Amino acid sequence: MSLLNTMPEFTVTTKIDEMLNWTRKSSLWYMLFGLACCAIEMMQTGGPRSDLDRFGAVPRATPRQSDLMIIAGTLTLKMALRTKVLYDQMPDPKYVISMGSCSNCGGLFQLAYSVCDGVDKVIPVDVYVPGCPPRPESLTEGLLKLQEKMMQEKWLVRRGEDESVAAQA
Amino acid sequence: MSLGGYDVEVQRPGGLATEEMTLNMGPQHPSTHGVLRFIVKADGEVMREAIPDVGYLHRSIEKIAEKVGYHGFMPYTDRVDYVAAMPCNQGWGMVCEKLAGIEVPRRAEYCRVIAVELNRIASHLLSVGSMGMDIGAYTPFTHALREREYINDLLEELCGARLTFNYMRIGGVAWDLPPDWVPKAVAFLDRFEPLIDEYNALISYNKIYVERLANVAVISAAEAIDYNLVGPNLRGSGVKYDVRKDMPYSVYPEFEFDVPIGTGEVGTVGDCFDRYIVRIREMNQSCRILRQALAGVPEGPVLTKVPRKFKPPVGDAYIRLESARGDMGWYCVSDGSEYPYRVKIRTGSFTATSIIDKVSRGVMLADLIAIVASFDLVAPEIDR
Amino acid sequence: MDAAAIFERLQARFGDAVVTFDSGGEPAVRVNPSAIFQVCEYLKTDPALGFDCLSNQSGVDYPKRNDIEVVYHLYSYRVRHACVLKVSVARDNPTMPSVWRVWKTAIWQEREIFDLLGVVFEGHPDLRRILLPEDWVGHPLRKDFVEPTEYHGISTKRESML
DSSP: OHHHHHOTTOOOOOOHHHHHHHHHHTTOEEEOOBOSHHHHHHHHHHSTTTOGGGGTOEEESSGGGOSEEEEESOOBHHHHHHHHHHHHHSOSSOEEEEESHHHHHOGGGGGOSSBOSOGGGTSOOSEEEOSSSOOHHHHHHHHHHHHHHHHTOOOOOOTTOOHHHHHHO | OEETTEEOOOOOOTTOOOOOEEEEEOSSOTTSSSSOEEEEEEETTEEEEEEEEOOTTOOOHHHHHHHHHHHHTHHHHHTTSSTTHHHHHHHHHHHHHHHHTOOOOHHHHHHHHHHHHHHHHHHHHHHHHHHHHHTTOSHHHHHHHHHHHHHHHHHHHHHSOSSOOOOEETTEESSOOOTTHHHHHHHHHHHHHHHHHHHIIIIITOHHHHHHHTTSSOOOHHHHHHTTOOHHHHHHTTOOOOHHHHSOOTTGGGSOOOOOOOOOSSSOTTSHHHHHHHHHHHHHHHHHHHHHHHHTOOOSOSBOOOOSSOOOOSEEEEEEEEETTEEEEEEEEEOSSSSEEEEEEEOHHHHHHHHHHHHTTTSBTTHHHHHHHHHTOOHHHHHO | OOHHHHHHHHHHHHOTTTEEEEOSSSOEEEEOGGGHHHHHHHHHHSTTTOOOEEEEEEEEEETTTTEEEEEEEEEETTTTEEEEEEEEEESSSOEEEOOTTTOTTHHHHHHHHHHHHOOEEETOTTOOOSSSOTTOOSOTTSTTOOOOSEETTEESSOOOOO
């Protein structure tokens, strides 16, 4: 690479897995999926003060271009079926942050007849952010936790092969 | 032919059949203000129909009221309209106080007015900002959110939450104004008021903005009343009606303020621009009310003693108040027990959504977003 | 005009068989369900009454009395006064005329009452469920509504984590 030729002292040693993970975690595009109250806090998190863009997370309008789905708000039964469809449209690898008590477990609306108590009944969740609604700082923390999780992933594994086998090899 | 203010020539080449196309917009759509779905029938770029399909955020708040009791329902009222939660708090407080005949201390009324007006500015800021974003300008959104954060800070100091406040109680408010809070609020107003002119300079009279909004979805005054539009949407159509002025409640009669209405300054009375500009002007009026209220907060208690087991007498009560989205009605039926027998919340967004089907006929597809944004819809307020 | 004066006008026009005065709670005018459309039309068109806006329409279920009460909160922007109408329909066959021809806003408000309480409004142009999914069973704001245990394979009860 030409970069290394111009700066002979500048070398980086890393594992390929880590480099891949680092590039991926630094451009987490999240889908605008505001359902309820938490959507306002999500907007404020993307807004000027919290600026989620610092961590490479920018909003996308369509699931086809997103890596991350932030479920921000109460998931009703009517919406739950659509959420599954949207999740299925996202390309792999994909992640889900469940933001707020409602999408974690139903929260205040566990008493309701029309609310799905927890988004994990419909799609798998990576990070749960508690709060009603969580502050922008909490959502940022949730995103950082997700990035930590992403750094643990292994990619140089043959399909069907167990991860531990790959680690030994 | 003239369609919704546009002179559109619908080309039908001889022998070539064109047909209507049915499109689905939402419920997940970046600019539908929450989960709101439209089934759009389009003939090319011209909409024939846009049928709203709501209910994707129906959280059964009215049924929950029957299970949690009068005091316990207060946090849920925040979630009826999370963009402007204070007026909802006040509405529930007011309807319960009317049922039981409770007098609210004057200081509490002042606290309520201050909190509600701050919240109204915050709500209008979000509406103005997202309106810009919906029709293609991202910068106004960041400007609006920047100021909104300062209001959130003030309200957080007041009640501990940024969005869902749970500040008011039946018979008053939960906490007194913190020490040194009033000067901070005044300082915010000093900074904020010049910024309204900045918004006007940046977006309101921007040529593209005016072109996108003027003459789109014109609603006449009679039509607005027939469809029961309220608040800024009604005033945009030129009806000078504000619950704070015309059916006064709380301590609003003590303050001087004007009721801005749409005048059709760049187009026709009742178009999207009028609904938008009414909100900008209302922020000015809210600042006026706030200055008067902050200067005259009386001494005294902020909460009347209300029994923990609150049992209002048998009967029903209906109150109306001016929330950020207009005339909000709270209807509560009591059967004398600890739990409300029935609560019905009449919201501005619900009726505003019902007129979309009518006004969207014949306008351009891209204008649907401008129409939705101009009504300032909030999904849970539609669905509750 | 206050509620009593409005009632007197209605009484003079329609007679006691159609309208009665209800002073329990907020003063209201009780209207016979079959005449609701005529009463509403009169309330809107009479120049002294001039109720040009149906500001709120809601339903209350009373299983003990075996009826559902539909409540109309009217407001006149022209005359600046308000009035309340109450209509009781039988709970097992809740059918009454729609007033959408008087006020367009009733189209959606009646749809909501149909959805949540199951009152059927005759002559309504588009009486479908509005808030709940089309395939939902039951009317949740009725007092005897039982929450379904699952909806399309999603269970509606949250198991305790502890």
